[in-house]
Amino acid sequence: MQLLDATGEIDDLWPEAGETLPDAGRILVPLERLEQALASPLEIGVHIPNDTDPKSLIPHFGRLAMISVDFPSFADGRGFSIGRCLRGEGFVGRLRATGPVISDQFTYLMQCGFDEIALPDAVASRQPLEDWLSQPELVTLGYQRGRQGRGSILDQRRNHA
Amino acid sequence: MYRYDEFDHRFVAERAAEFRDQVRRRLAGHLTEAEFKPLRLMNGLYLQLHAYMLRVAIPYGTLGSRQMRQLAMIAEKWDKGYGHFTTRQNIQFNWPKLKDVPDIIDALAEVEMHAIQTSGNCIRNTTSDPYSAVAADEVEDPRITAEVIRQWSSLHPEFTFLGRKFKIAVTGCEEDRTALLLHDIGIQVVRKDGETGYRVTVGGGMGRTPMIAKELRAFLPRADLLPYLEAALRVYNLHGRRDNKYKARIKILVHEIGIEAYAEQVEAEFAAMDRDAVAAPSEEIERIRAYFQPPELAERSASSPLIEQMKEASPEFAAWVAQNTFPHRVPGHVAATISLKPIGGAPGDATADQMRAMADIAETYSRDEMRVTHEQNIVLPHVAIEDLYKVWKALAAIGLDAPNKGLVTDIIACPGLDYCALATARSIPVAQRIAERFASTQRQKEIGPLQIKISGCINACGHHHVGHIGILGLDRAGIESYQITLGGDATETAALGERTGPGFGYDEVPEVIEKIIDTYIGLRDGDRESFIQTYRRVGMEPFKEVLYAAA
Numbered sequence: 001m002q003l004l005d006a007t008g009e010i011d012d013l014w015p016e017a018g019e020t021l022p023d024a025g026r027i028l029v030p031l032e033r034l035e036q037a038l039a040s041p042l043e044i045g046v047h048i049p050n051d052t053d054p055k056s057l058i059p060h061f062g063r064l065a066m067i068s069v070d071f072p073s074f075a076d077g078r079g080f081s082i083g084r085c086l087r088g089e090g091f092v093g094r095l096r097a098t099g100p101v102i103s104d105q106f107t108y109l110m111q112c113g114f115d116e117i118a119l120p121d122a123v124a125s126r127q128p129l130e131d132w133l134s135q136p137e138l139v140t141l142g143y144q145r146g147r148q149g150r151g152s153i154l155d156q157r158r159n160h161a
Numbered sequence: 162m163y164r165y166d167e168f169d170h171r172f173v174a175e176r177a178a179e180f181r182d183q184v185r186r187r188l189a190g191h192l193t194e195a196e197f198k199p200l201r202l203m204n205g206l207y208l209q210l211h212a213y214m215l216r217v218a219i220p221y222g223t224l225g226s227r228q229m230r231q232l233a234m235i236a237e238k239w240d241k242g243y244g245h246f247t248t249r250q251n252i253q254f255n256w257p258k259l260k261d262v263p264d265i266i267d268a269l270a271e272v273e274m275h276a277i278q279t280s281g282n283c284i285r286n287t288t289s290d291p292y293s294a295v296a297a298d299e300v301e302d303p304r305i306t307a308e309v310i311r312q313w314s315s316l317h318p319e320f321t322f323l324g325r326k327f328k329i330a331v332t333g334c335e336e337d338r339t340a341l342l343l344h345d346i347g348i349q350v351v352r353k354d355g356e357t358g359y360r361v362t363v364g365g366g367m368g369r370t371p372m373i374a375k376e377l378r379a380f381l382p383r384a385d386l387l388p389y390l391e392a393a394l395r396v397y398n399l400h401g402r403r404d405n406k407y408k409a410r411i412k413i414l415v416h417e418i419g420i421e422a423y424a425e426q427v428e429a430e431f432a433a434m435d436r437d438a439v440a441a442p443s444e445e446i447e448r449i450r451a452y453f454q455p456p457e458l459a460e461r462s463a464s465s466p467l468i469e470q471m472k473e474a475s476p477e478f479a480a481w482v483a484q485n486t487f488p489h490r491v492p493g494h495v496a497a498t499i500s501l502k503p504i505g506g507a508p509g510d511a512t513a514d515q516m517r518a519m520a521d522i523a524e525t526y527s528r529d530e531m532r533v534t535h536e537q538n539i540v541l542p543h544v545a546i547e548d549l550y551k552v553w554k555a556l557a558a559i560g561l562d563a564p565n566k567g568l569v570t571d572i573i574a575c576p577g578l579d580y581c582a583l584a585t586a587r588s589i590p591v592a593q594r595i596a597e598r599f600a601s602t603q604r605q606k607e608i609g610p611l612q613i614k615i616s617g618c619i620n621a622c623g624h625h626h627v628g629h630i631g632i633l634g635l636d637r638a639g640i641e642s643y644q645i646t647l648g649g650d651a652t653e654t655a656a657l658g659e660r661t662g663p664g665f666g667y668d669e670v671p672e673v674i675e676k677i678i679d680t681y682i683g684l685r686d687g688d689r690e691s692f693i694q695t696y697r698r699v700g701m702e703p704f705k706e707v708l709y710a711a712a
Contacts, residue, residue, distance in 0.1 A: 074196060075282070076322065076403060077320070077322025077323055078398060078399055080319045080398070081398040081399045085399075088435070089433075103186075103191075104179075105322070107318070108316075109318075111319075112318050112319055126191055126193070127186075128191065131186060134182075138175065138178065140171075140175065141168060141171055141172045142172075142315075142316060143313055143315055143316075144313060145440070153168040154312075154445050157166070157444075157448070158442055158444055158445070161444065
C-alpha cells in the first residue's frame with residue numbers, strides 16, 4: 001500500500017488491528033470492530049465500506065481521529081458523497097480514501113473532504129507520484145461552491161465584480 | 162446568448178489540457194483501458210461499432226453562427242463532412258480519429274464549446290425548450306436556470322462517478338417540449354404568489370424500464386435550486402443501486418423505495434445542509450440573466466402581403482410556412498423549424514455545407530441564433546414573417562425545406578446498427594423507408610400531427626416508448642424484429658406506448674405503419690382529431706385487429 005496526500009508520499013501512522021487490541025496508542029479497525037475499539041482507551045481510526053450510512057458515525061465523532069472510506073473501484077463514487085457528508089456533519093479528524101482510485105480523482109477527493117489516499121501497490125506502481133501531484137495544476141478551477149481547498153468560480157466572479 | 166467570461170474560458174482550456182494529459186497517460190500505461198474509458202466518456206468520446214464517436218455538448222440546444230461554422234469545419238477537417246444532431250440537443254461526429262480528438266476539443270474551446278459530460282455516469286447536457294424566449298406563455302427563459310445548472314454540474318467533485326448517467330431538463334412553459342417527465346430530474350419554472358421558483362420532478366426515463374417522473378417538490382424557491390439538486394443527487398449517489406447497471410438509474414431507486422421515502426431523504430439532506438454555502442449568489446443569476454435578454458425585435462404587422470402573395474404562387478412555400486413555423490411573442494415574427502428530415506435522409510444529419518448555410522441564414526434572419534431540438538431539427542428562433550420567403554429559398558437551396566415538422570416523416574431515430582455497438586437492429590433505414598412511403602406533402606398533411614420514434618435496441622435512444630407510434634428494433638435469433646407501440650406521449654400529458662403484439666420483420670415495417678395510419682384515418686372523428694386523440698378514444702383493439710387478424 002502507498003499512502004499519499006497533497007504533499008506527496010507520507011508515512012502510515014495507523015497500524016491495522018490484529019486479533020487483540022494493544023493497550024495504548026492508535027489503531028485502525030474495521031467497522032464491525034468499532035464497538036470493541038470504542039471500549040478501549042486507544043486513539044481510533046475506523047475503516048468503513050461504502051454502503052455505510054455516514055450519519056451512523058456522528059455519535060462517535062468525538063472518539064474518531066480517522067475515518068477510512070473504502071473505494072472498491074474507482075468507478076464507484078459513493079465514497080465522494082460519504083466524505084462530503086461526514087465533513088458536512090462536522091467530522092474534523094483525518095479522512096482517508098482507501099482503494100484503487102485514479103490520479104484524475106485526486107482533486108475531487110480533496111474537494112469532498114479527504115486528506116489522504118491509500119492506494120493498492122498495483123495501482124501505485126502504474127500511476128507514478130507525479131501524476132498525482134500534478135493534478136492541482138491540471139484542475140485549478142471549479143464552479144461548485146462550498147467545497148474545500150479551492151475557491152469557486154462563482155465566488156471569484158463575485159470578488160472581481 | 163451566454164458568452165464565456167475569463168473563468169469559463171480557463172475552465173474549458175484546462176479540461177482540454179487535462180484530456181491531452183489523460184491520453185498521454187493512457188498511452189504510457191499509467192491508466193488501464195478500464196480506467197481510461199470513463200475519462201474519455203466524460204469528454205464525449207465513445208468507441209462505436211466502426212470507429213470512435215465524439216459527442217459535442219450544445220448546452221440547452223442553443224448555438225450561434227460562429228459555433229455552427231466551427232462544427233462544419235470540424236466535420237470537414239476531422240470527420241467525413243457531416244454531423245448528427247441528437248435527441249439531447251447535442252451533435253455527434255461519427256468518424257474522428259483518437260489522435261485528432263484533443264485538436265478537435267481545442268477547436269471547440271475556440272468557440273466556447275466543449276464535449277464535457279456528453280457521456281459517462283455523470284450529469285449530462287442540460288436540455289431545454291427550443292422555443293425559449295419565443296413562446297408567449299413562458300414564465301421565464303428556462304436557459305437562465307439551465308446555464309446555472311450547466312456550470313454547477315460541470316465536473317462536480319461529488320457527482321462525477323455516479324451509478325449511472327443523469328439527465329436534467331428545464332422548461333419555462335406549461336406546454337412541454339422538453340420531454341420533461343422522461344428525465345431523471347425535470348425542472349419547470351413556475352410563479353407562485355409573485356415569486357419565481359421551480360416545480361421539480363424526479364425519476365423519469367426511457368431505456369429498458371421506462372417510467373414517467375413523479376413530482377418531488379411543487380414549489381422550490383429559486384435560491385434553493387443548487388442546494389436542492391445537491392441533496393437530490395447525494396441521496397441518489399449514496400443509495401442508488403450499483404449491483405446492476407440496468408437498475409442503476411434514479412428512476413429505479415425512486416420506484417423501489419417510493420417517491421415519499423425518497424422525497425423525505427432529500428428534504429432531510431436539504432434541511433441539514435449549509436445551503437448558503439452551496440447556492441448560486443443572486444448576483445450570479447442576474448449576471449447570467451443579462452445574457453438571455455430577449456433580442457429587441459420591432460413589432461411588425463402580423464400579416465405580410467408579400468408573403469401571402471408568395472404563398473399563393475408556391476404551394477410548397479405555403480406548406481412550409483403552415484407546418485414549420487411557430488408563433489412568436491413579438492407580433493410579426495415566428496420561430497421557423499429547419500427540418501433535418503428530408504425524405505430519404507438520415508434523421509438529424511447535416512453536412513458541413515448545410516451547417517454553414519444554416520449559420521448564414523441565422524446570422525442574417527434570426528439574430529445569429531439557432532436551437533437544436535430533441536426532435537433532431539434546428540429552430541431559427543427569431544424570424545420576421547416578412548423574411549420567410551428568403552429563408553425558405555435559402556433552405557430549399559440546401560435541401561432542408563421539408564415541410565414536415567411534427568408530421569409522419571418527422572421521425573426520431575437513433576443511429577442503430579449502422580453505427581452503434583449496442584444496437585440490435587437498424588433504425589435509420591427504417592425511418593428512411595417509412596418517410597419514402599409517406600413522401601407526399603398532401604398525404605402527410607391529411608394524416609396530421611404524428612410522431613414516429615425508432616430505437617435500434619432496448620436502451621431507447623430513439624425515444625420509442627413515447628412515440629405516438631414507437632418502433633423498437635430487436636434481434637430475434639439473428640433476424641431483425643420490430644416491436645410496435647402505440648399511444649406514447651413525451652409532453653406534459655406523458656404516457657408510455659403499449660405494445661401491439663408480436664414484432665414484424667424489417668421489410669414489413671412500412672406496410673405495418675401504413676395499416677396503422679389507415680386504421681386511424683378510418684376511425685377518426687373528423688379530420689381535426691389527431692392520431693393520439695383517436696388512439697386515446699378508441700384504444701388498442703381496432704389496431705390490433707388490423708395488424709394481426711388477417712395473418
